[in-house]
Amino acid sequence: MAHGDMSFFSRPSSSAVKISAPPSDEPSSPKPSSKKDNTQRQCRNILIYGHCKFQDKGCIYYHPPREAPSPGPPDSPTPGAALPAQAVNAPVFVPKTPINPSSPTPAEAVPASIQQQSSVSSDTTSEPSSSQSPQPSPEQQEYYDEQGAVSEHEQYDPYNPYAYPTHGGEGSEDGGHMASVNPYELPPGYDAATLDPFYAPSMSFHRQPLNYHLYTLPRPGSLEHRYFISDDIREELQRRSETIRAACPPGISLPEELQGYHTLVPLEPPNVERRKFGNWYSTLYRAVNSNDGATYVLRRVENFRLMQPTALTTIEAWSRLRHPNIVTVHEAFTSRAFSDSSLVVVYDDHPNAQTLYEAHIKAKPPQFQGGRLQAVSNRVSERTLWSYIIQIANAIRAVHEAGLAVRLIDVTKILVTGKNRVRLGSCGVVDVLMYDLPAELTLLQQDDLTMLGALVIQLCNQSVNAMNNLQKAVDVIGRNYSADLKSVVLFLISKPGTHKTIGQLFDMIGSRLLTELDEAQNAVDRLEGELMSELENGRLVRLLCKFGFINERPEHNHDTRWSETGDRYIVKLFRDYVFHQVDELGRPVVNLTHVLTCLNKLDAGSDERIMLVSRDEQSCLVVSYREVKVCIESAFGELTRG
Numbered sequence: 001m002a003h004g005d006m007s008f009f010s011r012p013s014s015s016a017v018k019i020s021a022p023p024s025d026e027p028s029s030p031k032p033s034s035k036k037d038n039t040q041r042q043c044r045n046i047l048i049y050g051h052c053k054f055q056d057k058g059c060i061y062y063h064p065p066r067e068a069p070s071p072g073p074p075d076s077p078t079p080g081a082a083l084p085a086q087a088v089n090a091p092v093f094v095p096k097t098p099i100n101p102s103s104p105t106p107a108e109a110v111p112a113s114i115q116q117q118s119s120v121s122s123d124t125t126s127e128p129s130s131s132q133s134p135q136p137s138p139e140q141q142e143y144y145d146e147q148g149a150v151s152e153h154e155q156y157d158p159y160n161p162y163a164y165p166t167h168g169g170e171g172s173e174d175g176g177h178m179a180s181v182n183p184y185e186l187p188p189g190y191d192a193a194t195l196d197p198f199y200a201p202s203m204s205f206h207r208q209p210l211n212y213h214l215y216t217l218p219r220p221g222s223l224e225h226r227y228f229i230s231d232d233i234r235e236e237l238q239r240r241s242e243t244i245r246a247a248c249p250p251g252i253s254l255p256e257e258l259q260g261y262h263t264l265v266p267l268e269p270p271n272v273e274r275r276k277f278g279n280w281y282s283t284l285y286r287a288v289n290s291n292d293g294a295t296y297v298l299r300r301v302e303n304f305r306l307m308q309p310t311a312l313t314t315i316e317a318w319s320r321l322r323h324p325n326i327v328t329v330h331e332a333f334t335s336r337a338f339s340d341s342s343l344v345v346v347y348d349d350h351p352n353a354q355t356l357y358e359a360h361i362k363a364k365p366p367q368f369q370g371g372r373l374q375a376v377s378n379r380v381s382e383r384t385l386w387s388y389i390i391q392i393a394n395a396i397r398a399v400h401e402a403g404l405a406v407r408l409i410d411v412t413k414i415l416v417t418g419k420n421r422v423r424l425g426s427c428g429v430v431d432v433l434m435y436d437l438p439a440e441l442t443l444l445q446q447d448d449l450t451m452l453g454a455l456v457i458q459l460c461n462q463s464v465n466a467m468n469n470l471q472k473a474v475d476v477i478g479r480n481y482s483a484d485l486k487s488v489v490l491f492l493i494s495k496p497g498t499h500k501t502i503g504q505l506f507d508m509i510g511s512r513l514l515t516e517l518d519e520a521q522n523a524v525d526r527l528e529g530e531l532m533s534e535l536e537n538g539r540l541v542r543l544l545c546k547f548g549f550i551n552e553r554p555e556h557n558h559d560t561r562w563s564e565t566g567d568r569y570i571v572k573l574f575r576d577y578v579f580h581q582v583d584e585l586g587r588p589v590v591n592l593t594h595v596l597t598c599l600n601k602l603d604a605g606s607d608e609r610i611m612l613v614s615r616d617e618q619s620c621l622v623v624s625y626r627e628v629k630v631c632i633e634s635a636f637g638e639l640t641r642g
């Protein structure tokens with residue numbers, strides 16, 4: 001329907017809410033003032049009162065001859081008789097800041113704060129209950145009385161907002177004049193400096209902003225994924241988060257405090273078979289550090305008597321070594337808190353990490369597949385094996401370059417901390433335990449390579465005992481894996497010699513390093529993508545927080561109706577529009593895509609219009625997201641200014 005027509009439409013299921021078509025020269029439009037056009041449009045006061053006090057005192061609207069009956073809109077069901085004054089007791093949209101005061105308005109003689117009201121207007125058919133529809137202030141009432149600005153609406157179907165032509169488009173009915181309106185522009189008078197800096201970035205744009213409209217295309221099936229990280233990563237991270245908050249099982253007595261660590265939780269269930277760590281039993285605990293509140297893993301070696309305190313200096317050397325394939329060592333101390341003399345070494349916590357043994361060697365219970373219980377294969381693929389070899393070799397290289405030796409490369413001490421990500425764990429413990437038995441570093445480093453060879457053989461054979469029958473184990477590798485892999489294994493378990501260095505191993509690995517590099521970079525890209533979705537998500541959370549600050553606030557500035565009046569009323573109705581819609585049977589519409597779409601359009605300050613309906617369905621407002629955004633900024637600004 002062409003702009004300028006005076007027509008009405010009603011919300012299908014509501015009690016006749018009437019909205020008239022908007023003028024083509026919206027107040028927020030920068031289109032040159034159309035005073036002349038205004039004189040062609042009927043003054044609303046004629047409709048309401050049958051006369052206009054300002055007819056000869058500057059009112060720019062058309063006034064039919066006094067004796068003539070005021071003509072109603074052509075297709076209006078409303079008789080042309082004057083409406084009662086109470087009929088305009090509609091919720092009032094009074095943004096504190098003009099949306100665009102530079103835009104010429106149809107009523108230039110009206111103060112800016114009042115002009116603003118004509119950009120969003122309401123129409124009513126009966127008096128709304130005061131609890132639902134706040135009374136306008138006296139000045140607002142006066143303005144409504146005098147200007148009758150409540151009838152300025154676009155004639156859009158508010159229930160299909162996506163069907164509307166975009167402002168500024170070539171074929172737009174406003175002649176494309178909206179194209180010059182920057183929807184991201186901050187409203188003049190907006191004082192970002194007074195706002196919480198936490199929110200400031202979303203409000204002031206110092207450079208060309210992203211085109212958020214691109215994000216708001218309604219794509220119901222896929223939209224949710226764009227605002228949340230993918231399910232598998234989310235689940236994994238949530239499980240980790242749960243793990244670090246797990247409480248100690250009842251019946252286990254542990255020290256309350258241990259050298260700045262508290263809330264100890266054993267990492268292994270109490271009844272598992274215990275293996276010795278050299279000559280000692282050791283136990284792992286997760287504990288919270290009192291200084292930084294983070295969790296760490298403490299390896300306690302039971303009944304260990306530290307003969308030489310200098311033994312702990314090796315831990316200092318380890319704590320300086322940071323490598324992506326090594327579980328970082330933090331500190332070591334002795335303690336009597338467990339009622340014995342224990343050595344405790346503190347490591348980074350990698351919640352839900354598995355050892356290589358648990359991941360690839362330990363038998364897994366059969367699982368239902370295709371309706372039948374089937375054994376689960378533990379076989380490590382060649383690709384994964386190469387990845388493990390490269391990562392562990394890289395860690396060994398870093399250790400050797402730091403003048404240390406790993407001394408413990410074992411399937412039960414290497415952790416898988418993510419997808420195919422491995423880290424050497426328990427570093428440094430052997431150095432302390434064996435401090436009294438010094439050994440030549442180069443020999444220890446050669447041993448590291450031999451231990452790596454044994455580890456690969458165990459993984460290929462899925463058995464910790466594979467080294468007991470070396471010939472058979474190597475044959476298995478020859479049958480199941482490439483010749484290159486077999487060569488690497490044979491090199492690693494060969495006799496020590498000057499040729500046998502970690503550098504030599506990298507020569508053998510060759511171009512597989514590049515494959516590993518590709519994978520690593522792809523993984524970074526994937527994670528960056530996930531991060532982006534969370535970034536968008538965070539933007540929306542900030543918006544929701546603003547709603548939370550504003551909506552239902554019991555009082556502000558001694559005004560108990562603050563959150564129910566003025567700009568805040570729009571915010572409340574918008575909140576209802578986003579969250580409290582019901583379908584034709586009155587069932588709640590719980591549609592995340594609708595919520596995300598609305599919030600994004602709000603954040604982008606879209607010029608698209610929506611109809612907000614009061615809870616009693618007696619009044620409605622047609623507003624653009626941009627106008628709602630201004631209301632939110634204004635209300636939030638009031639709160640942050642104190």
Ligand SMILES: Nc1ncnc2c1ncn2[C@@H]1O[C@H](COP(=O)(O)OP(=O)(O)OP(=O)(O)O)[C@@H](O)[C@H]1O
Nearest residue numbers: 267275282283297347348349350351353354355412
């Ligand atoms: N730094 C760490 N962060 C998180 N989990 C860890 C860490 N170190 C070890 N774990 C986990 O603790 C569990 C026990 O580890 P480990 O087998 O080394 O302990 P242990 O007491 O030496 O056991 P065992 O006596 O069976 O060798 C494993 O599931 C392992 O994944």
